[in-house]
Amino acid sequence: MKNVEEVVEKFQEQRYKITPQRREVFSILVNNENHPKAEEIYTELEARMPDVSLATVYNTLNILEELGMIDAVSIVGDDAVHYDPNTEPHDHLYCICCHRIVDIIRDRHDSNFYEKELLGFRIIKRHITYYGYCPDCQEGLEII
Ligand SMILES: [Zn+2]
Ligand SMILES: [Zn+2]
Incomplete structure (x- = not known):
């Protein structure tokens, strides 16, 4: 998802x-690296234009996902679905303390970057998430 006009056209x-x-x-999602939940998109939308419904947000997200313009990201232990306008294969870091999700962008020329086949499986999708504590949350945590 590069810009609003591209999405409008599609x-x-x-x-x-x-x-x-x-x-x-669309404009809330373009270049958004926060992996927002539907409710978070709704809160931002409501601040910009009152009189919107959460159903409108869900409905729009469903179409965007169907058109392959966003990815739905699920995190183990976090019930909400997060939405990612970056549909290039990439991995995520998840902070189990503040729940932020951070993109890991690797060099695309790295041959291990995106396996097309593994143990006879033809791979069509990959979601890898690393779980841990972000730098902010490590401060004051003596157990680490
Ligand atoms: Zn954190
Ligand atoms: Zn991402």
Whole structure:
């Protein structure tokens, strides 16, 4: 998901309606590296334009996911689904203390970067998450 216009075009190609609310959801997601939950997108949207519903957010996210413009990211131990506008294969770091998710972007020319086949499986998707404590949360934690 590179910019709002790219998403608008794709929606129109598929004959999905473009509303000001949907456009605003796109702009919240473009270049967003925070992996927001639907509720967080809704809170931000509501601050920009009152009179929106959470259903609109879910509905827009579902279409974006269906069109392959965002990825849904699940974290073990965290019930909420997080949304990622970066659909290039990449791994995540997850802080079990403050729940932030950070992208790990590796060199694409590294041959191990994205296996197409493993033990006879044809790989179509990869989500690797490392769990730990972020630098901020390590401060004051003596157990580490
Ligand atoms: Zn943390
Ligand atoms: Zn990510």
